[in-house]
Amino acid sequence: MLPNTGRLAGCTVFITGASRGIGKAIALKAAKDGANIVIAAKTAQPHPKLLGTIYTAAEEIEAVGGKALPCIVDVRDEQQISAAVEKAIKKFGGIDILVNNASAISLTNTLDTPTKRLDLMMNVNTRGTYLASKACIPYLKKSKVAHILNISPPLNLNPVWFKQHCAYTIAKYGMSMYVLGMAEEFKGEIAVNALWPKTAIHTAAMDMLGGPGIESQCRKVDIIADAAYSIFQKPKSFTGNFVIDENILKEEGIENFDVYAIKPGHPLQPDFFLDEYPEAVSKKVESTGAVPEFKEEKLQLQPKPRSGAVEETFRIVKDSLSDDVVKATQAIYLFELSDGGTWFLDLKSKGGNVGYGEPSDQADVVMSMTTDDFVKMFSGKLKPTMAFMSGKLKIKGNMALAIKLEKLMNQMNARL
Numbered sequence: 001m002l003p004n005t006g007r008l009a010g011c012t013v014f015i016t017g018a019s020r021g022i023g024k025a026i027a028l029k030a031a032k033d034g035a036n037i038v039i040a041a042k043t044a045q046p047h048p049k050l051l052g053t054i055y056t057a058a059e060e061i062e063a064v065g066g067k068a069l070p071c072i073v074d075v076r077d078e079q080q081i082s083a084a085v086e087k088a089i090k091k092f093g094g095i096d097i098l099v100n101n102a103s104a105i106s107l108t109n110t111l112d113t114p115t116k117r118l119d120l121m122m123n124v125n126t127r128g129t130y131l132a133s134k135a136c137i138p139y140l141k142k143s144k145v146a147h148i149l150n151i152s153p154p155l156n157l158n159p160v161w162f163k164q165h166c167a168y169t170i171a172k173y174g175m176s177m178y179v180l181g182m183a184e185e186f187k188g189e190i191a192v193n194a195l196w197p198k199t200a201i202h203t204a205a206m207d208m209l210g211g212p213g214i215e216s217q218c219r220k221v222d223i224i225a226d227a228a229y230s231i232f233q234k235p236k237s238f239t240g241n242f243v244i245d246e247n248i249l250k251e252e253g254i255e256n257f258d259v260y261a262i263k264p265g266h267p268l269q270p271d272f273f274l275d276e277y278p279e280a281v282s283k284k285v286e287s288t289g290a291v292p293e294f295k296e297e298k299l300q301l302q303p304k305p306r307s308g309a310v311e312e313t314f315r316i317v318k319d320s321l322s323d324d325v326v327k328a329t330q331a332i333y334l335f336e337l338s339d340g341g342t343w344f345l346d347l348k349s350k351g352g353n354v355g356y357g358e359p360s361d362q363a364d365v366v367m368s369m370t371t372d373d374f375v376k377m378f379s380g381k382l383k384p385t386m387a388f389m390s391g392k393l394k395i396k397g398n399m400a401l402a403i404k405l406e407k408l409m410n411q412m413n414a415r416l
Contacts, residue, residue, distance in 0.1 A: 001259055002226035002252055007233055008033035011145055012092040014085070016075050016132055017102035019043045020052035021203040022151060025221035026099055026228045027057065031066025036092045040073035040084050040132070041102070050204050067092075075102045075128030078135075085135045096145040097232055098136040100129040100175060103151065105205060107165040107388070112396060118167050125152075126174030133178065137190065146190040147232055151224070152176040153196040153273035154242035160391055161273050169273075176242065183240030191239040195227055198246040200269035202262050213406075214385070215262045217269035223249070223260040244274070272389060309375050310340050314354045317345065317378070317408070321352035325408065331401040334363035340371035345405075365397040365405070378409050 013030050017023040019041035027037045039054045039061070046053060058068035069091055071084035088095055104124040106117045133148055140146045152175035162169050176194050183192040200206055202218035227245035230252050231238070246257065258264040329347040336342055344359040346352060369377070373392050376382035384406050387393035395402050 001222060002229060002249065002254065004029070004032045004229075005233065006033050008035040008097075008145075008229075010034065010036070011096040011232075012036040012038065012088060012094055013097040013099065013232075014038040014040060014088060014095050014132070014136055015099040015101055016040045016073065016128065018099075019054045019057045020050060021205070022201065022221050022224050023099065023101040024052065024057050024060070025225035026101070027061055027066070028064055029222075029225040029229045030097075030232070031061040031064050031068075034065050034067075036067045036088075037061050037069070038084060038088045038092075038095075039068060039070045040075070040081070042072065042074050044072050075132055076123045078131050081131050081135050085139070089139060094143060095136050095139040096143040097147045097149070098132060098140065099228065100132055100148070100150045100152075102128055102132075103172070103175075105168055106399075107168060108399060109164055109394075109396075110166055113167045121168055121171035122174070125171040129175045129178055133182065137186070140190050141186075145232070146236055148182065148190055148192045149228055149231060150175045150179055150192075150194045151196070152179070152194045153271075154194070154244075155180075156273045156275065158275060160275075163391060164388065164394070172273075179240060179242065187239060188236060191231075191234065191236045193231055193239060193241045193243055195224065195231065195243045195245065196273070197224055197271050198244050198274065200271055214269070216266045217383075218262050219257075219260040219268065220262060223257075226252075226254075269383070269385065310337065310343065310371055313375055313378050314343060314345075318352075318354045320408070321347075321354075323351060326350065326352045329401070329404050329408070331364045331398070331404065332359050332361055333401075333405060334359065334366045335374060336366060336368040337371045337374055338369070340374070347408075363397065365395065365402045367402070368394040368396075380409070384409065 008030050013027065013035050015023050015027050015037065018027045018037070018039040023041070027039065031037055039057050041054050043053045054070035054072065058070040061068040069088060071087055073080045073084045075081060085095070102124055104121045106113060106121060129150060140148065152172055155173055155176050179192050179194045186192060197219070200218045201221055201224060202215045203221065206214055206218060223245050227243065227248050230248050231243060261268070326347050331347050333345040334342065341356060342358065343356055344363065345354050346359050348361065369387065369392055373382055373387060377384055377387060384393060388395060
C-alpha cells in the first residue's frame with residue numbers, strides 16, 4: 001500500500017458522503033497525515049442496514065491523528081452545504097481539498113426509472129457536485145494545495161454504458177464533465193480531476209447491487225484512498241485528468257495489488273465504463289470509426305444448447321427449492337429466452353415451482369436473454385452482474401429481487 005508522507009498535515013479536506021465507504025477511506029488516509037476532515041454527509045443517526053454515521057466517522061478520524069468536523073449535509077440542499085463550508089472556515093481557517101464523493105445509483109432502464117429516482121440521481125450526482133464545488137472554490141483559490149477530486153468515470157461514449165441505465169450514466173457523467181469545464185476555468189488556481197476504480201470496490205452499495213458473494217470479486221476501499229492521496233500530493237498543474245486507481249498507483253511504484261483484494265487471487269469484477277469485458281466488448285475500434293460492437297468470444301465457441309439443456313437446468317432448480325428458499329426470496333421470475341421460449345420460477349408459492357410458459361400470478365422480474373446465456377448463468381460460467389452490464393441480460397421490474405436470484409444461482413453452480 002502507499003505509505004503516508006505527512007504532506008497533508010494541517011490541510012483541510014471537505015468530503016461529501018464521508019460517513020462510510022470510499023469517502024471515509026479517503027478521509028482516514030488523509031487524517032493519518034494530521035489533516036482536518038470535514039465530514040459532509042446525511043447520516044446522523046444509525047441506519048438499520050448501513051454501518052456508520054458522521055459521528056462514528058469523526059471518532060475514527062481523530063483516532064488516527066486527524067481533526068474532524070462532522071456536518072449534517074444533504075448535497076441536494078444548498079443551504080446545508082453553505083453552512084458546512086462556513087463551519088469549516090470558522091474552525092479550520094480554510095479549505096484545501098474538496099472530494100465530491102456523494103452519489104446515488106439506480107441501474108434501471110428508461111421505462112423502469114421513476115421520475116423520483118431520476119431526480120435523486122441528477123440532484124445528488126450532478127447538481128450536488130456543482131453546488132459543493134461552487135461553495136468551496138472561493139476558499140480553494142486561496143490554498144497552496146487546491147484540489148477538487150470527483151469520484152466519477154472517464155467519459156466513455158460507447159453506447160453499451162447508456163443502453164441499460166441511461167439516467168445513471170448521464171448523472172454520473174455530469175460529474176465528469178465538470179472536470180473538463182472547471183479544470184480549464186480554474187487552470188493555474190485549482191487542480192480538478194476525476195478518480196475511478198479499475199475494478200469493483202467493496203462497499204455497502206456494491207453488496208446491494210452485486211448480491212451475496214460479490215465481495216470476493218472486489219478490492220478494498222483502500223485502493224481508492226491511496227490513489228486519491230497520490231493525486232492530492234501533485235501540483236495544481238496536474239489537472240483535467242481522468243485517473244484510474246490502479247494506473248496511478250503503478251506510477252507510484254506499487255506492484256503487488258493483491259494487498260487491496262478482499263480475496264487475493266480471486267478473479268476481479270471490472271468496474272463500469274472501462275470496456276474491460278473480454279466476453280462482451282470488443283476493444284478494437286475499426287478504422288472507419290465504428291463503435292465497438294458485442295461479439296461472442298471466439299476462443300470458446302460452443303454449439304447452442306438444445307432445449308433439453310434448459311429443461312435440465314429447471315429440473316435441477318426445482319429439486320433445489322424449499323420453503324426456506326421461497327421465504328427468503330418471495331418473488332416470481334419470468335425468463336424470456338430468445339431461442340428457448342418463456343419459462344417461470346415461482347418463489348412465492350409454498351414450496352416453489354418452475355415451468356414452461358407464463359406463471360399463474362404476475363412476475364416481479366422479467367429477464368430476457370439467449371438460451372445459451374441462461375444456461376451459462378445458472379451454471380456459473382456467466383455472472384449475472386456481468387451479463388447485465390454487458391447487455392446480454394435485460395431486466396424489467398424489481399432490481400432488488402433480481403439481485404436475490406443470484407444467491408440461488410450460486411447454489412446451482414456445483415450441480416450444473
